Amino acid sequence: MTTSVEQKRGNVKCQNSKKPDWVSVTLGVFVCQGCSLIHRSIESLRQVKSVLQDTFEDKEIEVSHRRSTGRFVFLAEGCFLEQWIRAKYERQEFIHIEKQEPYSAEGFLWKRGRDNGQFLSRKFILSEREGALKYFNKQDAKEPKAIMRIQTLNATFQPAKIGNPCGLQITYLRDNSTRNIFVYHEDSKEMVDWFTAIRAARFHYQKVAFPGANDEDLVPRLTRNFMKEGYMEKTGPRHTEGFKKRWFTMDDRRLMYFKDPLDAYARGEVFIGSKENSYTVVSGLPPSIQGYHWKYGITIETPDRKFLFACETEAEQKDWIAAFQRVVNRPMMPQEYAVEAHFKHKP
Structure with missing residues (x-):
């Protein structure tokens, strides 16, 4: 047995x-x-x-x-673990999320500064009526420092990256580019409650945006983990520049690279389409590529150009290729063509 x-x-x-x-x-x-x-x-x-x-x-x-x-x-680890299990199986906050009423939340979280890297207490307000998550730099501020639309909001537990057992990474689109916000709270239940609130608000947004969809189809869209993260080296568009080490994040069809894993904005983003649209992923680099770089190369071919990357180990190379292939082998959705067009018109 x-x-x-x-x-x-x-x-x-x-x-x-x-x-x-x-x-x-x-x-x-x-x-x-x-x-x-x-x-x-x-x-x-x-x-x-x-x-x-x-x-x-x-x-x-x-x-x-x-x-x-x-x-x-x-999805939980560290101090999240017990709170996550109790929230999921005792209180059934995720299994029956579709039964929750429109959700709002308000409170203080420790947020990492974009420029200085220090974590400072900031007031956050999640308002489903306004369709946004906002935070304020000062407690008595009338205008928010940032407005994050629920439409593009995502949250994922990142305790190792943030360096705190109760760390949460929040992302949203600003001018169709990804913006990262890193927050935590000393109370693990408080952090789980914020994550649940974001999922509930996302669920009700999806119900309005896709009125004919089944709940089972909507729940996987509420929040998502990144497909793959880690260091690779990259070269520039002319392939004559030296390879530079960057932190890469694969978020569905968006491949983003950062100088530091905790950067607020990506240095660049690459759209990964489908094989039906002439996107391919192959192991290795073109023979003409010279100079110092990590040994295990990856070439991504798009309709417009080739992107060249190098991994430190063969295991990392295989993991990245597997992640890219999962995306390339999946047909593009109608709304993804608009995203692809935006990337093509980026300077």
């Missing part, structure tokens, strides 16, 4: 482990040992078994089979 459950384990993962060794029998989800202890501390989730040591009944394997589709992946 254990072998059957072991075979299902590869379909899902706990955020704290790529190969979790425990199963929540109640939920049919795979978790790491740390998560299993938290599950056991919650009365309604106490039934947890080891994949390697325990035996499973047929009905338990069936629950695991039905639910091991990747839907139940923990």
Whole structure:
């Protein structure tokens, strides 16, 4: 019986482990040992078994089979972990998000300064009626420092990048370019509540924007994790400049590069279309490329030019190529053609 459950384990993962060794029998989800202890501390989730040591009944394997589709992946880590599990399974804030009323929120978060890198307390207001998340540089300020439209708002947990266990990265589009804001709160529940509020506001926006869509189709659009992040080297459009080390973020079809992972704005963005539209990704660099650079190259060909990148290790090269291929192999949506056109007209 254990072998059957072991075979299902590869379909899902706990955020704290790529190969979790425990199963929540109640939920049919795979978790790491740390998560299993938290599950056991919650009365309604106490039934947890080891994949390697325990035996499973047929009905338990069936629950695991039905639910091991990747839907139940923990996004929390560090101090988020217990609050996330309780929010998701005790209070059911994410499973039943469609039942929530229009959501607004107000409070103070520590925000990283764009120029000096210092975290300062800032007032944030999320207003679904206004369709925006705003923050103010001063408590008594009448005008917000920034207005982030719910239409393009995204939030993802980034404790390692931000250097705080309760760190959240918020992104939005400003003049069709991505703007990053990095925030945290000492109280993990407060940070989870903000994340939930953003998702709820996004859900109600999607319900209005796509009135005929099913809730199951809308929920994956509420917030998203980046497909891939990490360092690569790049050269300029003429391919004669030296390769420079940059931090890259793959956010759906937007490949952005930064001098520092915590930069507010990207140094540049590249649109990655589909193979039907003449976008291709190949391993290696053209033979004509000379000079010092990391050994493992990647070439992205677009209808207009070639983009050349280099990775430090072969493993990183393979991971980046896999991420690019997932995007290139996916047909473009109608609204993505407008984004592609914008990138083509950028100076």
